[in-house]
Amino acid sequence: MQIHENFPLKSYNTFSIDARARFFNQFSSVDELEEYLMLYSQYPIFILGGGSNILFTKDYDGTVLKNNIRGIDLQHEDAEYVYVKVGAGENWHQFVLHCINHNWAGIENLSLIPGNIGAAPIQNIGAYGVELDEVFWSLEAFHLQERRIHTLTAADCEFGYRDSVFKNRYKDQFAILSVTFQLKKKPVYHVSYGAITEELEKMGVRELNIKAVSQAVINIRSSKLPDPEKIPNSGSFFKNPEVPTEKYEALKLQFPNIVAYPLAKGTVKLAAGWMIEQCGWKGYRKGDVGCHAKQALVLVNYGNATGKEIYDLSEEILQSVSEKFGVILEREVNII
């Protein structure tokens, strides 16, 4: 076991924040995790995946433990589904490509989302009309205090919009070890969301297949979202807020162009990016901190921004949206 002290985290978070961890260690099995916990249980622990959904606002005064558990195993199959167990340290997009190569359907719309498998259930990742909970079967997670493995079903995970029990009741209690997915042998396509149909037409696709849908999503995402390798960011900084229909109707009278999506449960989801843009933030830059010019939901680090500066900008954006629309935005990115 190699424990690093005062460890630089800049290359371990996609915001490229120059924070440090008091200690840093990596584990590739539950035995290695247990070994670490036996020796160093006195320090707070932060489990790290790909670092694409976090903002370090200060140094971490504890141990950052990077989960590197690998492996993709086809557990069993029936007439309709395959059940695939994947190590938490596997890269999400590489797994999507693996599924496409095997013709396992269900996550092609989630192509190109950065990060690792273990973090995907934490915020129930979603994009282009599909969310992780639609293909989730179960997960195994190690309870850091009890020191034992739990198996959690979808119901146990209490999935919601960019939300799960791991962001609430079980926050910081578990290290997710693996996730098992239930994937379809016969695809059901979700192509009405966003510009997927248009992109497929542009690509000249005549007969739908999961590889083409994945490629269409990759093309759209690459043209719209800043690549963290070039402009460090953590994707959407805020969630799209849900409001009661009456609140939406009142806003619509005042702002006839408001972008919103009615939900089946009778509430309405408002486009946070549109509201941020209306407050004049799109393309804003102060020093090395900014709100991206093509996508107002994405806050960016143009070079040497600190996590605190990015957090402060998010606070200003929150305030102005609250003043103009009377809606309180919630951050999607985990603040540390």
Ligand SMILES: Cc1cc2nc3c(=O)[nH]c(=O)nc-3n(C[C@H](O)[C@H](O)[C@H](O)COP(=O)(O)OP(=O)(O)OC[C@H]3O[C@@H](n4cnc5c(N)ncnc54)[C@H](O)[C@@H]3O)c2cc1C
């Ligand atoms: C350019 C860009 C685009 C994005 N687009 C999307 C999108 O379309 N949809 C979407 O949903 N998200 C999107 N994201 C956000 C991000 O990719 C996802 O939230 C992803 O699941 C984070 O994975 P990660 O491994 O990087 O997690 P990290 O950032 O490392 O961790 C996130 C949280 O999960 C916890 N965690 C990580 N791994 C484990 C584990 N094994 N056990 C317990 N806790 C763990 C961490 O402690 C932390 O609280 C985007 C991000 C970027 C940079």
